[in-house]
Amino acid sequence: MLKQRLATLCKAITAQVLGLALTAMLAGLLPALFHGIWSWVLVQGLAAALSACILRQPAWWMLIHLLFWPAVIAMLILHLPTWLYLAMLLLLTLIFWGTVNGEVPLFLSSTAAANALAAIVERENTRRFAELGAGVGSMVVPLAQRRPMMAIDAFEHAPLPWLITRWRCRKRPNVNTRITSFWSGELSRYDTVFAFLSPAVMPKLGEKISREMRPGSLFISSSFPVPDWRPESVIRIDDRRKTTFFCYRIK
Numbered sequence: 001m002l003k004q005r006l007a008t009l010c011k012a013i014t015a016q017v018l019g020l021a022l023t024a025m026l027a028g029l030l031p032a033l034f035h036g037i038w039s040w041v042l043v044q045g046l047a048a049a050l051s052a053c054i055l056r057q058p059a060w061w062m063l064i065h066l067l068f069w070p071a072v073i074a075m076l077i078l079h080l081p082t083w084l085y086l087a088m089l090l091l092l093t094l095i096f097w098g099t100v101n102g103e104v105p106l107f108l109s110s111t112a113a114a115n116a117l118a119a120i121v122e123r124e125n126t127r128r129f130a131e132l133g134a135g136v137g138s139m140v141v142p143l144a145q146r147r148p149m150m151a152i153d154a155f156e157h158a159p160l161p162w163l164i165t166r167w168r169c170r171k172r173p174n175v176n177t178r179i180t181s182f183w184s185g186e187l188s189r190y191d192t193v194f195a196f197l198s199p200a201v202m203p204k205l206g207e208k209i210s211r212e213m214r215p216g217s218l219f220i221s222s223s224f225p226v227p228d229w230r231p232e233s234v235i236r237i238d239d240r241r242k243t244t245f246f247c248y249r250i251k
Contacts, residue, residue: 011055015065019048041069107196108135110239113222114142120235120247121192124218126150132182132195132205133157137165139194144172153190155182187212196222203227209250219248 023044027034034040048065117139121129127150134140134154144152152175156162162179169175178185187193193213195205206226209219218232225231225246235245 008057011052011057012061012064015048015052015055015057015061016068018051019044019046019065022047022051037073041073044069107223109138109196109222110237110241110243111142112237112239113243113245114139116235116237116243116245117194117220118143118146120218120220120245121147121150124192126192126218128190128192129153130182130185130187130190130193131155132185132193133197134161134165134177135196136161137168139196140165140175141168141172144169144175148172148174150174152176153178153185155180155185157181183208188214190217192218192220194220194222197224199224209248213250215250217250219250221246221248 023040026043026047027040034043045066045068048068049062052061052065121143126147129143129147129150130153131140132155134156137154140152140154143150152172154165154169154175154177156165156177156179159179162177166177169177182195187209190213193209197205202221202224203226206229209226213219219226222243222245223241226248229246229248231246232249233247235247237243237245
């Protein structure tokens, strides 16, 4: 895990450095294109995002690279107090801890997706359920309301989303919010496991699922399939994101 964190950070820093280098090169070759600080910032952001794409960083990193220097310049122009920078960094770290920690961002599921998941666990008569990366509880809260007798474990490693989920589930005794990485969790006890993670982790997650989940249990991945696995069913949901559930029966 430490190697993965360092690799993610190295890729991000490399993309920014390459963006600066490409911008400086373009400024030397085509000085007429650069008029003021914002043209430098725009070109550097585009170059850094392109570098991140070449380095095969996940798509959300492109947006981070595009907005990094504009945000820095804007804060300098606005003469914001220095403590605010630290507060913003701390807040972003608490929310997006998983992005650096394991290349898993914070995704929010829709109400339609929550309803579809509830229908699946009801059909499966699930007694023990786990969500790997519960975020702010957009799935486990409605599930706990509809299935009060179903034991739910909500794994969330990022501190602030975990705290929000814990507060939202404070009156739901069937929900256990766990501030820990799901990689360290044992999945053999669950009838159904749900995840809305990232393409970057699906191969490794597939290995964990096949190693730990018992035959007959069900794994559901939102939006991202497990490579080289054939789903038992594919459920397409009519929401804004056009969410797709890939349902895998463990054999």
